[in-house]
Amino acid sequence: MSTPSIPANVLNELNRQYNQELSAAHSYRALSFWCEAQNFKGFACFFDKQAEEEIAHAKRIAAHLIDRRVLPQTGTLPAPKHDFQSLLEAARHAQSMEEINTKGIHTVYEAALASKDYPAQVLMHWFINEQVEEERWSTEMVERVQAATCAGSLSDLDRHIERLLAEKLFADLEKDDE
Numbered sequence: 001m002s003t004p005s006i007p008a009n010v011l012n013e014l015n016r017q018y019n020q021e022l023s024a025a026h027s028y029r030a031l032s033f034w035c036e037a038q039n040f041k042g043f044a045c046f047f048d049k050q051a052e053e054e055i056a057h058a059k060r061i062a063a064h065l066i067d068r069r070v071l072p073q074t075g076t077l078p079a080p081k082h083d084f085q086s087l088l089e090a091a092r093h094a095q096s097m098e099e100i101n102t103k104g105i106h107t108v109y110e111a112a113l114a115s116k117d118y119p120a121q122v123l124m125h126w127f128i129n130e131q132v133e134e135e136r137w138s139t140e141m142v143e144r145v146q147a148a149t150c151a152g153s154l155s156d157l158d159r160h161i162e163r164l165l166a167e168k169l170f171a172d173l174e175k176d177d178e
């Protein structure tokens with residue numbers, strides 16, 4: 001491909017974030033397997049979908065790079081945490097990953113602002129919004145697991161987790177959400 005049209009610091013951040021999204025997918029896959037093994041099939045299914053979403057996020061960044069004639073640099077991914085003491089620990093792990101991911105997105109955006117890279121800024125607007133949503137469900141998940149104090153309420157929560165986390169007060173305002 002020809003000479004990169006993206007400022008070097010923005011390119012570094014976009015590549016880093018591309019790999020961070022892949023790494024998040026890796027972690028959600030591990031979370032899904034752990035939940036499945038613990039018979040939390042609802043959580044397993046939810047985390048599996050999150051893994052696919054994170055792949056889609058990585059592809060969104062990669063497509064932006066390719067549109068701007070730069071090859072994405074796929075790196076080595078660290079092994080994700082694969083074992084947890086409890087469902088609460090698993091949920092907290094997801095929450096802390098999303099918090100870290102938000103910081104990553106903001107770092108890309110700050111680089112794009114500093115370099116006046118308008119296309120990358122617009123790309124990051126989508127991700128900044130997406131992270132508000134990701135932090136919303138991951139916090140709600142932690143709170144709901146914390147509130148489910150007996151075995152019966154945990155398995156009930158497992159059965160309905162996907163619907164519960166998807167339900168939003170003003171859902172009709174966010175039809176464009178992905």
Ligand SMILES: [Fe+2]
Binds near residue numbers: 021024057
């Ligand atoms: Fe993501």
Ligand SMILES: [Fe+2]
Binds near residue numbers: 098101134
């Ligand atoms: Fe995420």
